[in-house]
Amino acid sequence: MEPFRLGVDFGTSSTVAALLGPDGRVRPLLFDSSPLLSSAVFLGPDATVLTGADAERAGVANPAGLEPNPKRRIDDGTVWLGEREVGVVDLIATVLGRVAAEAYRVTGAPPAGVVLTHPAGWRQARLGILHAAATRAGLGPLEFVPEPVAAAAYFVRVLGQTLPPDRCLVVYDFGAGTFDVSVVRPAGTGFVVVASAGLPDVGGLDVDAAVVAHARSLTGGATQAWSRLDWPQSPSDLQARHALWRGAKAAKEQLSRHPATDLHVPLAGTDVRLTREEFDKLAAPLLERTSGLTLSVLREAGVAPEQIGGVFLVGGSSRIPLAATLLHRTLRIAPTALDHPELVVAEGSLRAAPAEPPTITLPPGGGAPTLPIPAPASGPPSTAPPSAPPYAAAPASAPPYAAGPGRGPRRRKALVIGGAAALVAVAVIAAAVLLILKPWVPGPITGATNVAVLKAHTDGVNAVAFSPDGKLLASAGEDDTIRFWDVDSHQPTGHDLTGFTIAPTAIAFAPDGKRLLSLASSDVQVWEVSSRRSAYDDLETLDTKVGDAYPGTLESIEFTDDGKRIAAASTYGNVLNWNTGNGSRAATYPTIAGPKKSLSDVALSPDGTTLAALDSTDGLRLYDVAKKTPVGGPLTAEDDPYGGLTFSPDGKFLAATTSGAGVIVFDLGTGRVVATLEGFTSMVRTIAFSPDGKILAAAGDDSRILLWDVPNDRQIGPALTGHAKKVDGSAASIHDLTFSPDGKYLASASTDKTVILWELDRN
Structure with missing residues (x-):
């Protein structure tokens, strides 16, 4: 068995460990399929010792026997668990022993070296307790790295900063x-x-x-x-x-x-x-x-x-x-923020350069352990073979974090609109461009073909948008970057937009294609596409405050009036407007009285005059933005609308996800359901209408895309699959879908760090 090194970040609530293999790759050590091991320790009345999630579950019925945060007891010497006094060294050793046993189970050999991280302010006494606990758990030889030093090593040697x-x-x-x-x-x-x-x-x-x-x-x-x-x-x-x-x-x-x-x-x-x-x-x-x-x-x-x-x-x-x-x-x-910030220190400890060992004062005495520590890493291997080799099993393109909780998608929508006249003008121009550059006669859609997988993002992709001429595709990712792609060559083009405080979750091109709008939480920014620079001297010109209060989280934002205005709708039901000439606030329409009214989802119609809003009290309703009054009654269906509200380009239809992992489409003229999409195996995250409003694409957590013929209420072809699964075998989520202005392409953005360009198949 090739030697490996083990890095351990013993935390207050969770402990994280990572393995550095002979191939130089670092992988998180998994505990019950998660990289986060609860640091809790439980001692039962029968002297049974449990760690991790098992300890937390046992502590529900017998809290006196549970210590949820041993790290906080580092200076206490001993603690009481139930009716028994336990040394702090043994509390910590129990957690580290679980790490040692799991590392040995996976690799079948003791580590060639162990790196333990610690707060920068820890001195001799605390480091001595940590050293004694690791030794009692069978870990060694030991190195110590301050947690911020490990983080710096990750920042430079893993992120490449x-x-x-x-x-x-x-x-x-x-x-x-x-x-x-x-x-x-x-x-x-x-x-x-x-x-x-x-x-x-x-x-x-x-x-x-x-x-x-x-x-x-x-x-x-x-x-x-x-x-x-x-x-x-x-x-x-x-x-x-x-x-x-x-x-x-x-x-x-x-x-x-x-x-x-x-x-x-x-x-x-x-x-x-x-x-x-x-x-x-x-x-x-x-x-x-x-x-x-x-x-x-x-x-x-x-x-x-x-x-x-x-x-x-x-x-x-x-x-x-x-x-x-x-x-x-x-x-x-x-x-700089990551999806899994709790894993940084453990991996970074293995990337940190060796340093002079700290001076450590070992705790006095030692004595017999007060808890039965798990078998040390130098003990005999388990008779059962490891469930999987720790390194070679994962593909080279595997993300560094194989499992664990993620931030997941945030539902945000951005639509480029400009009134009926602008839609007609864009359609005419697009048709002329197609006739001159790409002679192509559209027919009925029968499915779609994967024509390109666009890879450049280093984290999940949140949003995608086509330029009005269909030549450029923009993608925004959790790596705090907006990238640009040439649709014909499928290659990156021009400089990226970087430096976002929060990852952008929605983007949209202006009707003339010269500017790009981005939304990150409630941070609205406008960029010049050609120079990749801010359109305004002050990036905070687009202030989202209403008086002295914030209007709620922005959920829908778009260009209106041929690109002369930006309109945004918030979860308090406010509609905010800015002039694109100088970025100044134009008007604020408090459509629904807030902030006592909080909505789970909102969307603006393509002309900016109607707001669709969903809450637990009034259900799904439409509101006239200018008059600040409801339009008609609630929109109801057999399966309750859940969110993901999306208007069709002509504003005649509204699609919404349902609590039953489906999509319903309402005819806003009659208020009736005209199409019901089924066949999803998990939550639907994103919906997109084709430019003519006849085709609906939907996708979500099962990594499949379904195409639907809205007028005939039927599925078109088989589900589209192509986004890679995660290392743990689970499906990657699809965060966003968008059609090209000519209806020829569909782009999908996923947590697998890619964008797939699909060409729609037609008879």
């Missing part, structure tokens, strides 16, 4: 239990920490607590239920409390991808609606402390803005969009 010797990297580490910020600079072949500080009382767990407190404020009448949730007196109460906090964590994570979510309050028997705007208000006091500390550390270290070579977000809680937004506003530097 440049960090000159005279520049510093700011590592913003927002984990579950604590927040740390460090300033790191290159030194020889490695990195050193220039300055570091932390907030022990700010982490993802504290954000979860704010969500729970918000739910309490909205259900104040359920005093008896909250009494049981706060002080459980029975197994059912304990399970309810666990479900509440687990739901709060899930709500926090979902709000990084969606504008709103529901949190169920057990025992009270009610659901609480939480919007991203409300969540941002809850999290802002905590996140403002993190950005404020970051600025303070830089000032005290004497680091000027021009000396900062990058700002890197790590730790699972750094996914919260507001964290990047506040940091950008504070430093005026766009941070």
Whole structure:
């Protein structure tokens, strides 16, 4: 068996480990199919010891036997689990022993070396406890790397970012239990920490607590239920409390991808609606402390803005969009954020150059272990063969993170429109171009053929858009980049747009093709296509505030009036307008009274006069933007509309996804359902009409695209497949679909980091 090295990031809430193989590739070590191992330890009344998810489940019924965050107990010496006193060294050794045993099970051999990461501020005593725990778990020989140094190694040696010797990297580490910020600079072949500080009382767990407190404020009448949730007196109460906090964590994570979510309050028997705007208000006091500390550390270290070579977000809680937004506003530097920030330190530890070993003071004594630690890595291999070889099994193009939770798609839509006259003009011009350049007579569509797989993005692709002449395709990805492609040659063309604080989730060309509109959360920007520069001197000219308040998350944004205006609809039902000449605010139409009214989805009609809005109270309805009044009654169907609202180009039809993994199409003249798309095996994420409104394409989490003949309500041909599966075998999600203006091509954007160009087959 070839030797390997093991990197371990022992965290407050989760522990992550990575394997560096002889081929130089790094892979995460999986625990129950996830790269995140809960750091929890449970000791049962019968002396049974459990770790990870097993420990968390057992702790629901017997919380006295559970220690969910051993790292927080590093200075306590001993802790009580149930009726037994346990040494902190053994608590940590139990977690590290699980890592050692899993690494041995997968590779069949002890590691040639082990790298343990630690907070930059840890000194001799704490490092001694970590060293003793790793030794007791059978790990060795040991190296220690500060967490920000590991992050810097990842930033430079994995992401390929440049960090000159005279520049510093700011590592913003927002984990579950604590927040740390460090300033790191290159030194020889490695990195050193220039300055570091932390907030022990700010982490993802504290954000979860704010969500729970918000739910309490909205259900104040359920005093008896909250009494049981706060002080459980029975197994059912304990399970309810666990479900509440687990739901709060899930709500926090979902709000990084969606504008709103529901949190169920057990025992009270009610659901609480939480919007991203409300969540941002809850999290802002905590996140403002993190950005404020970051600025303070830089000032005290004497680091000027021009000396900062990058700002890197790590730790699972750094996914919260507001964290990047506040940091950008504070430093005026766009941070680098990843889909899986919690995995950075473990892999980076294996990329860090060897450093002088720290001085370690081992804890006194030692004695017999107080917990039965899992078999050390140097023990005999399991009689069962490893489930899969750790390296060679994955293809060369496999993403570095084989499994684990992702941010997932955020539903955003961007349509290029310009009134009836503009549509006719564009159609005439497009037809003339086709006759001159590409003699081609369209016929009935029978399917589509994969003609090109466009590969350049380093992360999932969120959105795609064709230029009005159909010659250029733009794609926006989670790698914070908008790329451009020549449709005929299928090759990248021109410079990319980079430096976004939050990854763009929607893009659209102006009717003349000279400008490109991008939307990232509520950040609206306009770019000159030819120069790839901002259309305005100040990128924040397109201010989204309404008075002193933000209007809600922008969900639909587009060019109107032949490109003279930009219109955007928000989750509070506001419609905002800007003049494209200078980027100034033109008008704001509060179509639906907010912010008490929060919508799960909105969409503007192609002429900008009608708003489609969906909420749990009024259902799916249309509103006149100018008159601020409802148009007709609710649009209803057998299966409730769920979201993904999309108007047809002529504004006569509205498509919506359903809760039953399908799509329904309404005729807005009659309010009736005229087509029902079925055949999906999971949630539908994106819908697109063809230019003539007769064909509908839909796709989602099962990585398949279905084409539908709307007038005849029937599927066209078999499902389109072509986007690669993830390394764990699950399907890649398709985030966006768009037809070319001439209706010849369909482009699909996916989490597999590619865009596929499909040519529609016609008789």
